Amino acid sequence: LNHxxxxxxxxxxxxxxxxEETPMLVAVLTYVGYGVLTLFGYLRDFMRQWKIEKCQNATxxxxxxxxxxxxxxxxxxxxRNLYMRIRDSWNxxxxxxxxxKVDMMxxxxxxxxxxxxxxxxxxxxxxxxxxxxxxxxxxxxGTCQEAAAKVLSQYGAGVCSTRQEMGNLDKxxxxxxxxxxxxxxxxxxxxxxxxxxxxxxxxALVGKGCLILSDExxxxxxxxxxxxxxxxxxxxxxxxxxxxxxxxxDAIVHGQPRxxxxxxxxxxxxxxxxxxxxxxxxxxxxxxxxxxxxxYLYLDEAHSIGALGPSGRGVVExxxxxxxxxxxMMGTFTKSFGAAGGYIGGKKELIDYLRTYSHSAVYATSLSxxxxxxxxxxxxxxMGEDGTNVGKARVQQLAENTRYFRRRLxxxxxxxxxxxxxxxxxxxxxxxxxxxxxxxxxxKRNIGVVVVGFPATPIIESRARxxxxxxxTKEMLDTALKEIxxxxxxxxxxxxxxxxxxxxxxxxDETTYEExxx
Amino acid sequence: VQExxxxxxxxQPEPLVPPVPKDHPALNYNxxxxxxxxxxxxxxxxxxxxxxxNFLGLLDNEKVKSAAQASLKKYGVGTCGPRGFYGxxxxxxxxxxxxxxxxxxxxxxxxxxxxxxIASAIPAYSKRGDIVFVDEAACFAxxxxxxxxxxxxxxxxxxxxxxxxxLLKEQETEDQKNxxxxxxxxxxxxxxxxxxxxxxxxxxxxxxxxxYKYKVRIFLEESLSFGVLGExxxxxxxxxxxxxxxxxxxxxxxxxxxxSIGGFCCGRSFIIxxxxxxxxxxxxxxxxxPLLAAAAIEALNIMEDNPxxxxxxxxxxxxxxxxxxxxxxxxxxxxxxxxxxxxxxESCGSRENDVKLLKRVxxxxxxxxxxxxxxxxxxxxxxxxPPPSIRVVVTVEQTEQELDKAAxxxxxxxxxxxx
Numbered sequence: 001l002n003h004x005x006x007x008x009x010x011x012x013x014x015x016x017x018x019x020e021e022t023p024m025l026v027a028v029l030t031y032v033g034y035g036v037l038t039l040f041g042y043l044r045d046f047m048r049q050w051k052i053e054k055c056q057n058a059t060x061x062x063x064x065x066x067x068x069x070x071x072x073x074x075x076x077x078x079x080r081n082l083y084m085r086i087r088d089s090w091n092x093x094x095x096x097x098x099x100x101k102v103d104m105m106x107x108x109x110x111x112x113x114x115x116x117x118x119x120x121x122x123x124x125x126x127x128x129x130x131x132x133x134x135x136x137x138x139x140x141x142g143t144c145q146e147a148a149a150k151v152l153s154q155y156g157a158g159v160c161s162t163r164q165e166m167g168n169l170d171k172x173x174x175x176x177x178x179x180x181x182x183x184x185x186x187x188x189x190x191x192x193x194x195x196x197x198x199x200x201x202x203x204a205l206v207g208k209g210c211l212i213l214s215d216e217x218x219x220x221x222x223x224x225x226x227x228x229x230x231x232x233x234x235x236x237x238x239x240x241x242x243x244x245x246x247x248x249x250d251a252i253v254h255g256q257p258r259x260x261x262x263x264x265x266x267x268x269x270x271x272x273x274x275x276x277x278x279x280x281x282x283x284x285x286x287x288x289x290x291x292x293x294x295x296y297l298y299l300d301e302a303h304s305i306g307a308l309g310p311s312g313r314g315v316v317e318x319x320x321x322x323x324x325x326x327x328x329m330m331g332t333f334t335k336s337f338g339a340a341g342g343y344i345g346g347k348k349e350l351i352d353y354l355r356t357y358s359h360s361a362v363y364a365t366s367l368s369x370x371x372x373x374x375x376x377x378x379x380x381x382x383m384g385e386d387g388t389n390v391g392k393a394r395v396q397q398l399a400e401n402t403r404y405f406r407r408r409l410x411x412x413x414x415x416x417x418x419x420x421x422x423x424x425x426x427x428x429x430x431x432x433x434x435x436x437x438x439x440x441x442x443x444k445r446n447i448g449v450v451v452v453g454f455p456a457t458p459i460i461e462s463r464a465r466x467x468x469x470x471x472x473t474k475e476m477l478d479t480a481l482k483e484i485x486x487x488x489x490x491x492x493x494x495x496x497x498x499x500x501x502x503x504x505x506x507x508x509d510e511t512t513y514e515e516x517x518x
Numbered sequence: 519v520q521e522x523x524x525x526x527x528x529x530q531p532e533p534l535v536p537p538v539p540k541d542h543p544a545l546n547y548n549x550x551x552x553x554x555x556x557x558x559x560x561x562x563x564x565x566x567x568x569x570x571x572n573f574l575g576l577l578d579n580e581k582v583k584s585a586a587q588a589s590l591k592k593y594g595v596g597t598c599g600p601r602g603f604y605g606x607x608x609x610x611x612x613x614x615x616x617x618x619x620x621x622x623x624x625x626x627x628x629x630x631x632x633x634x635x636i637a638s639a640i641p642a643y644s645k646r647g648d649i650v651f652v653d654e655a656a657c658f659a660x661x662x663x664x665x666x667x668x669x670x671x672x673x674x675x676x677x678x679x680x681x682x683x684x685l686l687k688e689q690e691t692e693d694q695k696n697x698x699x700x701x702x703x704x705x706x707x708x709x710x711x712x713x714x715x716x717x718x719x720x721x722x723x724x725x726x727x728x729x730y731k732y733k734v735r736i737f738l739e740e741s742l743s744f745g746v747l748g749e750x751x752x753x754x755x756x757x758x759x760x761x762x763x764x765x766x767x768x769x770x771x772x773x774x775x776x777x778s779i780g781g782f783c784c785g786r787s788f789i790i791x792x793x794x795x796x797x798x799x800x801x802x803x804x805x806x807x808p809l810l811a812a813a814a815i816e817a818l819n820i821m822e823d824n825p826x827x828x829x830x831x832x833x834x835x836x837x838x839x840x841x842x843x844x845x846x847x848x849x850x851x852x853x854x855x856x857x858x859x860x861x862x863x864e865s866c867g868s869r870e871n872d873v874k875l876l877k878r879v880x881x882x883x884x885x886x887x888x889x890x891x892x893x894x895x896x897x898x899x900x901x902x903x904p905p906p907s908i909r910v911v912v913t914v915e916q917t918e919q920e921l922d923k924a925a926x927x928x929x930x931x932x933x934x935x936x937x
Contacts, residue, residue, distance in 0.1 A: 263531070
């Protein structure tokens, strides 16, 4: 495929993405760490079984003790013995708007995280590096909030009906026209939940006899949608165009597995920005492949809409491509628009078909009116149609914050994954003990971060994930960087040896999800 | 290699979507201008609303709206994250506590989308190899949850306990052949309190007996019966006077009686806590916007403080008995169900023609000021497709005169269209 060989031909700007290799010593120590935890886990289970230690798990009713057990003991081993130790890093309750600074309710545990009690104190002004607030529209005052308040008093909060019955409000039609204009497509349709947008519309588009080519690290909603559709699923290595091309060639040449009949359709599922890796999809190459092999492209822009591109139109604008090349443009309103819900945009035939056959249009309640108004106001702001420059300024601020933050972290010596321009910044921790320690140390210093471990990531690659926002000022970022530096020295997290290996062949992890054959 | 190139050149895929005819009944939506409350403006015409599931009339309640406004001023609109990552607000925790207290269970968990509630709850417990006995008339969300779980599904005839017992006995004989496998195969019965597709109530006392006899767990879906059945609106368990701990999981959505968005599951902590890590719609999706949670809390307050609202609904239901006297259309559903179906007494041969006929009835009523809708289904996807019908929803806000007007209009419409 010679027009891809010269990257510069397809890409109008440099594409800098790297995943530094895990240092060997670190990998070994991480495995040792998990091994120790597992041993202790067995020991504690043994002690609980023999009543030496008090069992604090909730248990089955006396009347139902002879029913088949609801959970396998082993299923919950990880939960009981590893997750429970550092459970306080997640589900942190907050009590203010999730903007650049947030207030958190303090909670303590007297029994090693089995139960929590709230002290009643509120920790104020924690720098929020965990919420998906890319353009800073999570605000409790301002034009968006006022417009939403007006619509709330006029329309109420709920809708009590589905789109096809009595739930199609004039607000929904206004929203869909605006979304279509924003994306540059013919038509669009909005849904109440981003997760459900994928899981309910992919089955409407493909079925038995079709082939889905899905990226290794796709989100759970795409995986669920692909499984529910009944089509055959094949997985290609993360962002690896050679792997994708091989699968496409094989599919067309060999046809369906047993009958050798040709496939009805081939659908490629990719995301704009992958939220756990921080990588950006190689869209120009994917589109070139899709055109050559006559397949269809489903692009999930949950994290990239509003966050990439000079005017916030997403990954298509970032690469300077035309939205007509993407068959199905899907995205969510939760991240960059400060609301809730999802949308799908594309040609008019596609959207008409979805209006008739999408599961969500027939059986699920439509979007709540004040939420719709928030989306409309924030979208108009980003487009500049409210008469100010606020939208454009925010998009630029986010890009600047991203570059600055990533550059400084790399200079400090941390291993950072992903693309230079992606506002999702994963910082590698690797060892299980450091997951809990990092989260707690940062909270002590008044910075809220998100840490992720197995099963959301491969077992030795646990990480902390920072989500940058246009609402973060340079002072906030500098404070955060200073604290990260300190904690990095304290916990010895500066693993980087500045040996950047572009596009490492990552091992295919079968625990992510299974492949289904017909 | 030459051959491969040729094959690639020759292959032509189907178009991404087949074209949809312009006059497809589901393509042209009714446009509601303004709030979908008791008096609703549909396609420019003002009508009385008999189509939205606003059973207790809480959609435009001022207290609910002001609670939501206060929440909007404090939190903004969106939560910008899933529950695990700074998306848990104190309103969510409060709503969960209130729901658990109201339903008298240990714990409750909230979802941000009604459809996703039961569709995520079932696959969290039932996996490949487990057995689920489900009623034929189960709603689409339950069907999707079952499909996602990959368990063995056994359908039993609608509300037919004898058929269910037969299936359970068959399973018992299977178990005796392979006791080792039987010890690890979980079994579930999934039923709805008030069925959306037929308006019937499930016979819960018999189900409880079957549960203990054959050692099967019960999952109850109470989207329509929450806020409607029972003295205080606690649902079908209160209606039949059953101990709520006998039901393993109750799932409901807050989009009907509570006039908000989202759904919840409640039950013992042993069961509900599991969904916090394995409910897909809970872990991988943003949490419910706080203003909707605050609206739900206030709606719950009103329900608790004014149990007479639930009683007034029952009175309204008694008044709609005049619907039973329409010739050409038969009423499907229990007398105390607020969401009824009107089906054609005699089908005219094909589903398409039935749908067209019912559309004319609905249009006649809409033109005269009563807003109705046909019940919508995905014809190719449903396991047991119900016959076409008109959905009639009785709410607490409709007066006696309005109910009479609706009944007489339907009579007129049926006479003019069907004769």
